[in-house]
Amino acid sequence: MFADLDNELFPAGVTRCSLSKFLLWLAFIGLFFLWGLYAAYVILSNGLGMSNLDNYFGFGLWITFDLAVIALGAGAFFTGLIRYIIRIDELVKIINLTVIIGFICYSGAMLVLTLDIGQPLRAWFGYWHPNVHSMLTEVIFCITCYCIVLIIEYIPLILEQKQINSVPFLHHLAHNMHVIMPLFAGLGAFLSTFHQGSLGGMYGVMFGRPYAFREGFFIWPWTFFLFILSAVASGPAFTVLVCTFMEKLSGRKLVSFKIKSLMCKIAGSMLCIYMVFKILDTWAWANGFLPSVGMTFDQMFFEVIYGKWLMFVELILCGVVPAIMLITPAIRNTPALLYIAAGLDCIGIIVNRYVFTVQTLAMPVLPFDKWFTYAPNWTEIASSGMIVAYGFIVLSLSYRYLPVFPEEVKLNK
Amino acid sequence: MSEFKEFATKWGLVVDLDKCTGCGACMISCQVENNIAPVVEASNKLRSLNWMWIFEMTNGKAFPENDAAFLPRPCMQCGKPPCVSVCPVVATDKNEEGGIVSQIYPRCIGCRYCVGACPYHARYFNWFDPIWPEGMEKAITPHASTRPRGVVEKCTLCHHRWNYAKEKARQEGKDPSALPENAYVPACVEACPTGAMYFGDLKNPKHKVHELAKSPNAFRLLEKLGTNPQVYYVSAREWVRKQGDNQLPAKEKA
Numbered sequence: 001m002f003a004d005l006d007n008e009l010f011p012a013g014v015t016r017c018s019l020s021k022f023l024l025w026l027a028f029i030g031l032f033f034l035w036g037l038y039a040a041y042v043i044l045s046n047g048l049g050m051s052n053l054d055n056y057f058g059f060g061l062w063i064t065f066d067l068a069v070i071a072l073g074a075g076a077f078f079t080g081l082i083r084y085i086i087r088i089d090e091l092v093k094i095i096n097l098t099v100i101i102g103f104i105c106y107s108g109a110m111l112v113l114t115l116d117i118g119q120p121l122r123a124w125f126g127y128w129h130p131n132v133h134s135m136l137t138e139v140i141f142c143i144t145c146y147c148i149v150l151i152i153e154y155i156p157l158i159l160e161q162k163q164i165n166s167v168p169f170l171h172h173l174a175h176n177m178h179v180i181m182p183l184f185a186g187l188g189a190f191l192s193t194f195h196q197g198s199l200g201g202m203y204g205v206m207f208g209r210p211y212a213f214r215e216g217f218f219i220w221p222w223t224f225f226l227f228i229l230s231a232v233a234s235g236p237a238f239t240v241l242v243c244t245f246m247e248k249l250s251g252r253k254l255v256s257f258k259i260k261s262l263m264c265k266i267a268g269s270m271l272c273i274y275m276v277f278k279i280l281d282t283w284a285w286a287n288g289f290l291p292s293v294g295m296t297f298d299q300m301f302f303e304v305i306y307g308k309w310l311m312f313v314e315l316i317l318c319g320v321v322p323a324i325m326l327i328t329p330a331i332r333n334t335p336a337l338l339y340i341a342a343g344l345d346c347i348g349i350i351v352n353r354y355v356f357t358v359q360t361l362a363m364p365v366l367p368f369d370k371w372f373t374y375a376p377n378w379t380e381i382a383s384s385g386m387i388v389a390y391g392f393i394v395l396s397l398s399y400r401y402l403p404v405f406p407e408e409v410k411l412n413k
Numbered sequence: 414m415s416e417f418k419e420f421a422t423k424w425g426l427v428v429d430l431d432k433c434t435g436c437g438a439c440m441i442s443c444q445v446e447n448n449i450a451p452v453v454e455a456s457n458k459l460r461s462l463n464w465m466w467i468f469e470m471t472n473g474k475a476f477p478e479n480d481a482a483f484l485p486r487p488c489m490q491c492g493k494p495p496c497v498s499v500c501p502v503v504a505t506d507k508n509e510e511g512g513i514v515s516q517i518y519p520r521c522i523g524c525r526y527c528v529g530a531c532p533y534h535a536r537y538f539n540w541f542d543p544i545w546p547e548g549m550e551k552a553i554t555p556h557a558s559t560r561p562r563g564v565v566e567k568c569t570l571c572h573h574r575w576n577y578a579k580e581k582a583r584q585e586g587k588d589p590s591a592l593p594e595n596a597y598v599p600a601c602v603e604a605c606p607t608g609a610m611y612f613g614d615l616k617n618p619k620h621k622v623h624e625l626a627k628s629p630n631a632f633r634l635l636e637k638l639g640t641n642p643q644v645y646y647v648s649a650r651e652w653v654r655k656q657g658d659n660q661l662p663a664k665e666k667a
Binding site: 053116119122123128135137139140202205208366367369 | 459
């Protein structure tokens with residue numbers, strides 16, 4: 001009986017796995033979620049001392065995780081911008097997925113941040129006592145506002161669920177929300193651009209930290225612009241990877257390869273622009289700024305853990321290489337190579353966020369200090385895993401019950 | 414972005430590194446004066462709470478040329494503090510005459526952005542609730558408020574002592590904005606057994622630090638970064654002075 005009821009909730013014309021199989025899947029994901037929930041309880045009840053963070057590494061896995069998922073979730077605002085403002089209508093076939101991924105990434109990042117700050121009950125102080133000079137204030141404002149925009153973008157999709165949509169009022173509400181969606185796409189693009197930039201700006205303004213500090217334009221350090229570019233260069237590629245992963249898991253075609261290729265073409269183009277500026281920025285930092293504060297390029301690296309190999313992985317293997325692969329039609333139109341390039345692109349951006357977060361703090365600025373190293377402990381890993389599990393659950397439920405992919409029925413005939 | 418802040422009174426510390434023996438009396442007096450809770454597991458020095466910390470410097474040479482110096486490090490009370498502009502909730506500020514960088518514990522959300530921004534590691538986070546061993550809570554002073562877990566704390570140059578000194582001056586009918594030498598000194602300076610630490614108004618010619626800070630042997634930590642500290646160090650040893658700022662010539666003195 002439950003299975004029949006469940007069937008009635010599916011989008012029109014699609015097939016889904018059995019209810020028992022789906023519940024088993026949710027239970028499996030739920031284990032990771034519960035483990036993370038326990039870790040969160042340990043942190044919140046005992047204090048941040050239960051993590052592996054310390055006075056040298058005030059930022060660690062959580063901030064890296066936050067910055068990485070926010071960059072990878074940039075597919076939502078950038079695809080929305082292209083779809084609704086620039087009007088590339090083909091992207092309508094993948095836009096719903098970008099919104100869901102964006103929502104997961106941003107809401108997940110906010111959950112992690114409540115763990116990461118020492119006084120979570122004071123999180124609203126960012127609004128009440130804002131410091132207009134702090135990049136983090138801007139991040140707090142834009143992330144929370146943009147998360148609301150993503151919820152507004154997600155609601156019409158929920159309202160299109162078969163049973164909900166049979167209620168005339170909700171049907172019309174969903175329709176009208178779709179009509180005004182370009183407004184929210186524009187608003188989302190504005191908010192997201194600024195906080196992606198401010199996340200980069202957060203590091204770029206740290207003039208006491210030579211590894212991260214950058215000169216810039218007006219009040220914005222170059223990292224402000226680089227973080228925006230790297231986010232739009234990786235967000236669409238991440239959406240394609242998630243979509244493909246869902247296809248492998250469900251055994252169904254969800255989006256045509258043409259659309260994936262288009263998404264990756266957009267990502268690749270942005271990655272090319274990003275890499276030009278990133279390499280220029282790195283060169284100027286190494287040859288201009290560092291000598292001006294009495295430091296050398298070699299001083300920025302330490303043994304294997306914070307070695308130069310990380311920089312080469314970020315800039316060459318996961319930067320220049322995927323950029324070339326993604327803008328070369330012959331490579332981009334070969335599925336396996338497209339996925340490899342998209343994967344490298346995403347890894348490159350994750351490495352970038354990691355080194356800016358951890359290596360910045362690991363590098364001894366005082367001449368008589370030494371390098372320290374950081375590795376997260378189980379509480380940090382489990383709670384980050386909880387967010388990944390949360391993402392899996394939201395995505396699984398959305399895929400099963402909501403008409404996420406307009407082309408699914410046609411592609412699987 | 415951060416701006417350079419100038420004041421008519423600039424409280425400053427000058428430490429003579431050639432006199433410092435690294436005994437740690439400044440650290441201990443600071444702990445007691447400012448109600449810094451003892452850390453239960455203090456073997457991890459990256460987790461301990463020490464507003465004043467002593468670094469060991471060495472010239473890196475083998476015996477018999479080997480030489481060492483000890484460098485007490487309070488908060489530098491930077492003229493252009495890297496920590497202040499980054500705080501998202503204005504929980505730290507440099508806006509009061511005297512130039513002491515404040516920390517407002519009830520407003521701090523514990524994001525630790527200031528901890529990361531400070532190149533001197535002068536900011537400390539309360540990783541756990543403060544616990545005083547039985548009996549030790551009786552030694553808590555009324556001068557400095559205790560801090561809960563989850564907030565950042567730092568050296569305030571014993572700001573409460575300044576308040577007391579101003580109060581005393583008013584009672585005696587003197588000008589509280591022109592305190593004489595030694596009317597206000599932080600606990601670390603008072604406790605230093607070798608007299609290696611000098612404290613006063615860097616702008617006041619009647620205070621010893623005014624001259625000491627201009628000494629050719631004076632330097633500030635990481636001057637090239639542009640933080641403009643109000644804490645100066647003095648050493649007749651060239652290698653010590655060079656090591657203070659990554660072997661670069663010091664910029665103009667305040």
